[in-house]
Amino acid sequence: SQQGEEDPQALSIQEGENATMNCSYKTSINNLQWYRQNSGRGLVHLILIRSNEREKHSGRLRVTLDTSKKSSSLLITASRAADTASYFCATGDRGSTLGRLYFGRGTQLTVWP
Amino acid sequence: DAGITQSPRHKVTETGTPVTLRCHQTENHRYMYWYRQDPGHGLRLIHYSYGVKDTDKGEVSDGYSVSRSKTEDFLLTLESATSSQTSVYFCAIRRQGIENTEAFFGQGTRLTVV
Numbered sequence: 391s392q393q394g395e396e397d398p399q400a401l402s403i404q405e406g407e408n409a410t411m412n413c414s415y416k417t418s419i420n421n422l423q424w425y426r427q428n429s430g431r432g433l434v435h436l437i438l439i440r441s442n443e444r445e446k447h448s449g450r451l452r453v454t455l456d457t458s459k460k461s462s463s464l465l466i467t468a469s470r471a472a473d474t475a476s477y478f479c480a481t482g483d484r485g486s487t488l489g490r491l492y493f494g495r496g497t498q499l500t501v502w503p
Numbered sequence: 504d505a506g507i508t509q510s511p512r513h514k515v516t517e518t519g520t521p522v523t524l525r526c527h528q529t530e531n532h533r534y535m536y537w538y539r540q541d542p543g544h545g546l547r548l549i550h551y552s553y554g555v556k557d558t559d560k561g562e563v564s565d566g567y568s569v570s571r572s573k574t575e576d577f578l579l580t581l582e583s584a585t586s587s588q589t590s591v592y593f594c595a596i597r598r599q600g601i602e603n604t605e606a607f608f609g610q611g612t613r614l615t616v617v
Contacts, residue, residue, distance in 0.1 A: 396545075433546070433593070433595075434608070478546065489599070
């Protein structure tokens with residue numbers, strides 16, 4: 391399986407603190423994506439980082455990618471209670487047109503007011 | 504929700520009965536996926552489609568079949584439902600691109616097999 395694996399499985403922090411989640415994957419990729427899932431809802435795309443990028447920002451989100459270690463991290467700065475959700479990384483097959491997309495088990499983030 | 508609809512949203516069925524879940528999109532995207540989500544397992548790919556009548560197995564395809572006779576519909580069938588198939592099922596769609604593009608998800612179908 392090319393499934394990404396997020397770490398930690400659960401993270402609990404106070405509002406205003408930063409939250410860092412990590413993702414490891416197994417094979418070559420052309421990009422890596424992060425998604426968010428609020429309880430009971432479908433996943434929503436957050437950010438995509440290409441294999442030739444090392445860092446990317448979007449608002450309070452910062453994503454890094456280290457292809458040599460096959461790992462990525464998602465940093466949420468100045469967390470808010472509304473950031474409470476599960477976060478998943480997703481990878482696909484490099485060079486394939488079949489379009490498979492694999493997700494990890496996710497990190498459950500809880501932000502306390 | 505990005506032109507993707509799952510039906511039904513909730514279903515309770517008995518062991519041994521056939522069940523079909525439907526995913527409908529209005530985006531004309533090439534790729535469609537069925538995932539199941541269970542506590543501790545994240546999202547696991549069941550089957551996916553890369554075009555009309557073009558489908559393939561994912562990580563956990565045993566006990567499931569799919570069909571895609573037109574671009575907008577992707578059906579997931581449990582031929583004979585078992586309790587282990589109690590789960591939340593998500594459909595996703597994705598347009599074709601030079602590289603992997605973002606996926607859009609339906610709201611999920613909660614299936615209970617009793």
